[in-house]
Amino acid sequence: MSTARRRQLGSWLTKLRNQAGCSVEDSAERLGCSTSKIRHLEAGRSKIKKVELTKLLDLYEASDEVRAQLDETRKQAEERGWWSSYRLPEWFEPYVEFESTAVEVANFELDLIPGLLQTEEYAREIHRAGRYDTDPRDIDRRVKARMTRQNRLSSDPPLQLRAVVSEAAFHRQVGGPDVMKEQITHIIEQCQRPNVILQLLPYEAGAHASPSGTFVILSFPDQEESIGFLDTPLGGHTVDDEDEVSALRYLFDELRSVALSAPASLDRLRRLVQAD
Template sequence: MPATRQAPTARLRRLAAELRRLRAESGQTRETIEEKTRINTATLYRIESARVRPQKRTLLALLDLYGVDDEAERERLVGLSRDSRQLDWLQHYEPGLPAAYQTYISFESEANRLQNYESSYIPGLLQTEAYTQEVIRSMRPSETDEGVHQRIKVRRRRQEALHKDAALSLWAVIDEAAIRRTVGGEAVMREQLDHLLKVAESPSVTLQIIPYHAGAHPGMPGAFVVMEFPHDDPALVYTESTSGGLLLEGQADVERYRWIFQRLVAQALSPAETTKLIRSL
């Protein structure tokens, strides 16, 4: 009974946690489940670690074995599996995107709040198209024109989350270096700074700059995003470097980055002071 490989989502993580709980309560091991259902242990491990989405018949077989007889509960779990599919629009861009980035986008699409610190760049959700293009070309000099265009379209789709009725809440803290670095020339940077002033007026966006005079701060090692989810789904942290992206799920890691973000907020200019600084450039 094969499962469907996909980028993880918050709902898939929730389903995996439910299935782990049900198996533990039933007293079953992965080995005994393989004997009774022919769902091999490797597949079950991938399902329980949210690496794959179970096919419906696999999920129903597990629920039967775990003694889940309540129809409402069965439908809830089947619905959770059905709704855990990867974003339809993202599948079109899969071949050109690193797996870690796809995973991040999937989680970001389900988050209701982001705390984003950037040390060198304007946050992706707040970038203009021209700024994005310059960043991609500088980071990926061998990228084809089509590849650059595809990545820009992905960035634009991600930015739509800030304009939905139930808009994503973004709290962005940016090092002053990012707004002073002239990416793409004066015209491109002027447009980007004007865009920051515009989005800073949105009720769903909080923007703060850490000024040079703040001195050393705990964000200096690099950028990160803390993603918060509805339905009490556990938070995640995403960090990125030249070697790729990394998702951190451990509670200790999440709490550490929450603490770092609050320290950064305390050292940053207020939103009003931030817009004043941007206007002065």
């Protein structure tokens, strides 16, 4: 079952309950269950049956449009996503699920090129280096999954990508000079898309707002709450606390403010390619 879909459905149920002025106790009474079950449903930790969803939406006096949308989300939560056959790390699958329905990605990277902009050879080298959490037999699957994720950039409607990337990522010789030249050229080409904006955080910017790590903020349609994602050497985890996601958005805005403009960033990348 899709963890991301369950969490989206749970978020909607929480919002509808609050809008209806109902308490967790009211919802539990309607279903004839414990309050802990309602909390699990709203946190996306438990599966909800169609009859349970109907009873809650009756209590919240949801519109027909909302009912149809949430029942469709419930059905989708039962389906296996395209990524399930790629043997992705367990901690990463929820992120890919969220990304598949997002409308915008805001991504800050310190030492690596954002996954949505990586070439196949660059991605392969990254996975080869990550032997700790990538079985060598899974490298091809992981690379193919990354390439498939990139289809969102050319879908209709396309995913909006806003990236701030440290200059160090473009000087790190992942796979050697030829791989990096191809990678930077690919980024320049991708940035011709109106939905892709990359800003380079230059060395001369000095100390900045996020020296200790990379992060992503995913935004969704219909004013759903945004989700954050933090990457670590041993994996990553989603952030759905509203205050924490707001803090990440503030950090991203701070980083954008000290990064080069998009045109200036592309000029610097072109000079890097020409220098080679």
